[in-house]
Amino acid sequence: MAEETVGIVGAGILGLAVGREITLRRPGTRVVVFEKEDSIGAHQTGHNSGVVHAGIYYAPGSLKARLCTRGRSLLKEYCAGHGLPYEECGKLVVAVTPEEVPRLERLADLARANGVPGLRKLTAGGITEVEPHAGGLVALHSPRTAITDYVRIAEGFGRDIVAAGGEILLGRRVSAVDREGGGLRVTAGGRIESVDRLVVCAGLHADRVGRLLSDTAEPRIIPFRGEYMRVRPSKADLVRGMIYPVPDPRYPFLGVHFTRRIDGGVEVGPNAVLATAREGYHRWRVDPAELLRIASWPGSARMAVRHWRTGLRELRGSLSVRAYMRAARHYVPGIGPGDVVRA
Known part of the structure; x- marks a missing residue:
């Protein structure tokens, strides 16, 4: 019993x-x-x-850092033991301007403190050895960053x-x-x-x-949707693994990046836009009651005041494929607006 x-x-x-x-x-x-x-x-x-992160971004000693590092090992072991897909295609974090180089150095310090395995710093020549069609000044290469099917x-x-x-x-x-x-x-x-x-x-x-268990009004979930572009098959071989920008501390996101999927396809993204429904995975799905709930919560106004520039930038990318791909082309110049479709 x-x-x-x-x-x-x-x-x-x-x-x-x-x-x-x-x-x-x-x-x-x-x-x-x-x-x-x-x-x-x-x-x-x-x-x-479907990315299995290696622990590059997190504060050393934090739960995120410890759980990410340990979780990656456990996940790899579980997939191997159960015949599930797990591919260590690796990730580049690329600096494309001189202003990004010091931030990349600080990121490297975090990654080393977190014990990210196999981490290397690459020059422009090293970048093209890993990703022949990528551009950039310097990069961090995390060869154990992986993809899987969650x-x-x-x-x-x-x-x-x-x-x-x-x-x-x-x-x-x-x-x-x-x-x-x-x-x-x-x-x-x-x-x-x-x-x-x-x-x-x-x-x-x-x-x-x-x-259902308590009368408390907190926490409150405000839904955001991450939107991706799918690279057309004719250009998918231009990306071998993952190519990420150096995170900009002004924004709460990692930035638009290229990711190879476990099915062999390549996606670009995501941006992050306010969803108009709790399960608003598609841009045209609108739930008026959800919108009213979002608008009437004081936290929404505080978020808008703090991040309105980010919101406008993300919305512009959502409405225009050309705007969406403008930043992404710094990293893989051979993939442009005509080479992607909405995922």
């Missing part, structure tokens, strides 16, 4: 990783995963570039949970959470489950699920 039941809201890679780890650390614990969609990894897990990994985690006696309940949206004795009663898609503990890994809807 199970000693404890743990419920998890969300069958993305985070929720499933938590569930799998519970079954490994606490054998006999029953894990029940609630997922509103009919498949695993339907949202953020399935809407990303949906397939999440599916693997799901199989591990089921093999350990757990359940993954697809098509079951959590609509109520009530306290019951020393545990909780979860209502999801007409099914009621009693659990001793509940872990919320609901991604875009984590704030809404959290409010």
